[in-house]
Amino acid sequence: MSDNRLVNPLDNGRPTLVDNLIDGWELVVGLEVHVELATATKLFSASANRFGDEPNIHIDPVTLGLPGALPVLNRHAVELAMRIGLALDCTVQPSTFHRKNYFYPDMPKAYQISQYDQPINIDGHLDLPNGQRIGIERAHLEEDTGKSTHVGGPSGRIHGSSHSLIDFNRAGVPLVEIVSRPDMRTAEEARQYVTELRGILLAVGASDAKMEEGSMRCDVNVSVHKPGTMFGTRCEIKNVNSVRSLGRATEYEARRQIAMIEAGETVRQETRHWDENDGRTYTLRTKEDADDYRYFLEPDLVPLDPSPEWIQAVREALPMLPGARRTRLGAATGTAPDSEAVMVVVERGQDDYVLAVGHLGGDVARALVHVKEAYADQGAEPSVAAQDLALLTRMEVGGKLTATQAKAVLADIVEAGGGDAQAIAVAKGFEALDTSSLEALVDQAIAENADAWSKFQAGEGKALGALVGAVMKSSQGKADGKLVTALLNAKKG
Amino acid sequence: MKVAKLARLDLDPDEIDRTTSQLAGMLEHFADMDALDLTDVVPMTQPYPLRNVFREDVVVEGLLRDEVLAEAPAAEDHRFRVPPILGLDL
Numbered sequence: 001m002s003d004n005r006l007v008n009p010l011d012n013g014r015p016t017l018v019d020n021l022i023d024g025w026e027l028v029v030g031l032e033v034h035v036e037l038a039t040a041t042k043l044f045s046a047s048a049n050r051f052g053d054e055p056n057i058h059i060d061p062v063t064l065g066l067p068g069a070l071p072v073l074n075r076h077a078v079e080l081a082m083r084i085g086l087a088l089d090c091t092v093q094p095s096t097f098h099r100k101n102y103f104y105p106d107m108p109k110a111y112q113i114s115q116y117d118q119p120i121n122i123d124g125h126l127d128l129p130n131g132q133r134i135g136i137e138r139a140h141l142e143e144d145t146g147k148s149t150h151v152g153g154p155s156g157r158i159h160g161s162s163h164s165l166i167d168f169n170r171a172g173v174p175l176v177e178i179v180s181r182p183d184m185r186t187a188e189e190a191r192q193y194v195t196e197l198r199g200i201l202l203a204v205g206a207s208d209a210k211m212e213e214g215s216m217r218c219d220v221n222v223s224v225h226k227p228g229t230m231f232g233t234r235c236e237i238k239n240v241n242s243v244r245s246l247g248r249a250t251e252y253e254a255r256r257q258i259a260m261i262e263a264g265e266t267v268r269q270e271t272r273h274w275d276e277n278d279g280r281t282y283t284l285r286t287k288e289d290a291d292d293y294r295y296f297l298e299p300d301l302v303p304l305d306p307s308p309e310w311i312q313a314v315r316e317a318l319p320m321l322p323g324a325r326r327t328r329l330g331a332a333t334g335t336a337p338d339s340e341a342v343m344v345v346v347e348r349g350q351d352d353y354v355l356a357v358g359h360l361g362g363d364v365a366r367a368l369v370h371v372k373e374a375y376a377d378q379g380a381e382p383s384v385a386a387q388d389l390a391l392l393t394r395m396e397v398g399g400k401l402t403a404t405q406a407k408a409v410l411a412d413i414v415e416a417g418g419g420d421a422q423a424i425a426v427a428k429g430f431e432a433l434d435t436s437s438l439e440a441l442v443d444q445a446i447a448e449n450a451d452a453w454s455k456f457q458a459g460e461g462k463a464l465g466a467l468v469g470a471v472m473k474s475s476q477g478k479a480d481g482k483l484v485t486a487l488l489n490a491k492k493g
Numbered sequence: 494m495k496v497a498k499l500a501r502l503d504l505d506p507d508e509i510d511r512t513t514s515q516l517a518g519m520l521e522h523f524a525d526m527d528a529l530d531l532t533d534v535v536p537m538t539q540p541y542p543l544r545n546v547f548r549e550d551v552v553v554e555g556l557l558r559d560e561v562l563a564e565a566p567a568a569e570d571h572r573f574r575v576p577p578i579l580g581l582d583l
Contacts, residue, residue: 039550040550040551040552041550041551041552041553045555046548046551046552046553046555047552047553047555048552054558054571055558055570055571055572056558056561056562056571056572056573057558058555059555059556059558060553060555060556061555061556063555064561072546072547072548073546073547073548074547074548074550075547075548075549075550076549076550077550078547094544096538101499101500103501104578105573105575105578148578149572150577150578151569161577161578162577163574163575163576163577164574164575164576164577164578165569165570165572165573165574165575166572166573166574166575167571167572168573292499294499294500297538297539299539301546302539302541302543302544302545302546303538303539303544303545304544304545305544305545306545
């Protein structure tokens with residue numbers, strides 16, 4: 001980086017990585033993620049918060065914005081919002097509600113009640129599995145809108161429709177909007193952020209966070225700039241409904257902006273709509289100013305000011321979060337916390353099980369590999385007793401079963417929902433070779449592969465493979481590859 | 494004009510003149526308050542000394558769909574029918 005680099009007040013001090021650039025342009029991504037809270041009722045009224053029911057059966061005067069109806073805040077929604085904030089290391093502060101005024105048929109009051117300049121949670125962060133820290137600006141409470149269905153246009157699109165139908169079941173459902181700082185630099189980081197955030201939301205029980213059902217929705221802010229210069233003008237992409245389309249939409253939008261700038265055009269700040277089928281974004285509207293929403297304090301609600309005792313109780317009740325669980329499992333198994341095995345097993349909630357195998361005298365590192373490979377269909381509480389897997393891993397590290405044999409035995413155990421590894425190994429004829437018969441096979445391999453042996457003795461590492469392969473073949477796969485290598489090295493002297 | 498448009502108010506020229514001067518008067522009043530040194534004054538968000546008014550998260554039956562939709566200007570397929578949305582944009 002050159003010395004005359006412009007100081008960018010937003011760049012989070014992140015050094016530019018050449019590998020992250022697209023044709024010399026650096027991508028800057030910030031995310032606004034809306035999550036529906038797992039409450040029984042709506043944010044300001046007692047109608048049920050339930051997805052997938054018949055239209056317009058969870059409605060009341062507050063939901064419909066009927067004259068004189070008054071909102072009353074749902075205590076549990078506040079608690080879930082605090083869980084999210086504290087899990088993201090935010091400060092929980094006294095907060096207020098505002099009216100955000102705009103006309104749209106899915107919001108009959110003509111305003112949305114949201115938190116504006118005093119949100120409940122501020123200044124947190126989320127650490128990606130690779131350790132990259134992404135700042136969280138705020139995580140505030142607001143109400144969801146109704147759901148519109150556009151009729152009479154091509155394939156249900158808003159463009160060209162003749163009219164729309166509104167279902168208010170979702171109107172008033174509690175949301176927390178989690179706003180990141182513009183700290184991500186690639187589409188992949190954006191994907192990792194959303195995946196990690198989803199894991200945290202599920203862990204704290206704040207939301208079912210199903211992107212396909214809309215209980216977790218992402219708006220992506222994308223801009224591009226040359227490294228060392230100020231950030232570019234950003235566009236906000238809406239309608240991103242899966243982690244996969246998040247990656248695609250971000251990538252598409254970055255390339256669109258790069259092409260515009262390189263063609264001498266200017267990127268306009270606007271809201272764009274991601275079309276999953278076409279794989280592109282369209283202008284939805286040019287960006288409103290905050291002034292256009294004429295925010296003012298909601299006169300029908302009083303300030304929210306959770307007591308320190310309440311905040312502390314929520315903090316203490318938080319479960320161990322995915323990041324900490326990965327660190328714990330990685331340390332116990334001698335594996336990197338962002339390795340595939342650790343990521344997969346923690347995501348399935350099977351890390352406690354792997355650790356239990358260790359406490360029962362099994363080998364945790366082998367248990368981690370086996371659980372990752374063989375327990376994809378099992379939940380957080382596998383049907384196989386940890387004791388059974390502990391025995392299997394003991395036999396494996398004790399040289400009584402090869403890795404291949406252990407896998408075969410485990411497949412039987414998993415299918416039966418449990419079983420004695422010792423008995424299954426015997427039934428399969430998997431009595432591992434004792435050292436003397438293995439040594440005989442190694443000697444035989446040396447004799448039959450004199451050429452490879454002399455190369456191996458001369459220090460050619462590649463020749464090892466041929467010798468080990470010969471022993472595996474003559475033992476019909478019963479030999480332990482590591483033991484064979486050790487014997488060959490010992491004989492080489 | 495813009496305020497009227499944002500609030501979907503249909504004003505005739507006389508009304509626009511009248512409300513514009515009224516709004517200007519209000520803005521002048523706010524400007525007078527802006528001139529005061531209020532650094533030590535805690536903002537009053539509510540006239541009532543209340544905070545933390547909650548309800549418990551318990552479902553109560555609301556309104557009946559058919560009765561509500563019967564009152565709507567138009568309904569279709571158990572939903573409220575509204576004009577095309579893009580035409581409503583500013």
